Amino acid sequence: MARPREFDKTEAVRKATRLFWAKGFAATSTDALLTEMGIGRQSLYSAFGDKRRLYLQSMQSYLDEVTAGHLDRLNTPASPLDGIRALLTGIAAVDDETRALGCMGIGSVSEFGAGDPELCRMRDAVNRVLFEGVIARIEQGQSAGEIDSHLDARQATEFVLLTMIGLQVSARGGADLESMHRMAAFAVDRLTA
Amino acid sequence: MARPREFDKTEAVRKATRLFWAKGFAATSTDALLTEMGIGRQSLYSAFGDKRRLYLQSMQSYLDEVTAGHLDRLNTPASPLDGIRALLTGIAAVDDETRALGCMGIGSVSEFGAGDPELCRMRDAVNRVLFEGVIARIEQGQSAGEIDSHLDARQATEFVLLTMIGLQVSARGGADLESMHRMAAFAVDRLTA
DNA sequence: AGAGTTATTGATAGATCAGTCAACAATTAT
């Protein structure tokens, strides 16, 4: 029994995310956020708490969406190795502008390091999910003979996640689609029997 | 024939670098820089231009030093493969505090992307030097039979540089020494014949 | 010693920062 909110909270977070993703936390002003989100100052503070809380909510929504995409690409192909390949290749967004943004999660690692407990918890959750997803595919691939059975599955999984990070930073650094696909393919080939 | 500077410019840049490295450009205030560097405001502006120019000089000095270390580790071992191994293992600083800083160059990629021409030029120069150094070792290793001759040397080099990036971001994310060494070793083993 | 040059110091400008307050508007329940 009160006045209803005039903006869509989810959409507002989405718009905030675009700014935080592109410029990081410190370089994104609340004024810029208000303009991008199309809301008033007090609306931001009453709906989201403060700039930091909005950032955390943006990060969570970003990670949820991106992680779902990763898992989808990883698990859709029938072949486990093709799943790994799709995961790594899929890091490179086809659209130049999107690809150049890199990964917002890695952006927060670079900006805050391991010092922020809440961010660390969010990242750990994502990493756990990705690790489980990838290691399952690795083990499947080893059983199927696609992936070298001599490899330690956990280490191979760490390797895939490490490669994802490298690719994401490369994208942010301006890597083109072709070179990213080449690097992804090379890494995938390092796993084959 | 004028009053001499009271502080050592090189040392002042070194101190500025520590701040920029730890917190990035945007989150480092000139006040914090003055305190850390132990100089007055006008001294900073007349000696370095402005905050951004100081950042660029810090970055250059950082990249020079770090790149020299990389090349040293890469080229010191008699065995080319051991050189690659030393390069990757050496990414993980033994000291926890230093390791947690990650790489300042990658920090600038994350903060500014490919949008800043001056930063891009500096990074490109480093990447070229590292690429040449690594590919030379790769080719040596292939000739010596240590490294799989079927691998495309350029792609293998890209792979090594990509792994470096992954390791550096992992370090910033809080990875411990052991896991970094494990990941480095795994990557190196992917190159062996 | 004095002129010329550069560094340091302290004050301050002007903009921008995150966040709050108070008045007003829109809705629901009674």
Next chain:
DNA sequence: ATAATTGTTGACTGATCTATCAATAACTCT
């Protein structure tokens, strides 16, 4: 209709930001 509740609006606060200015200090060369 009216009370209660919540959202919106715009002004505003105090802090902090980068950068500059003017005055003073330290040095070298003649």
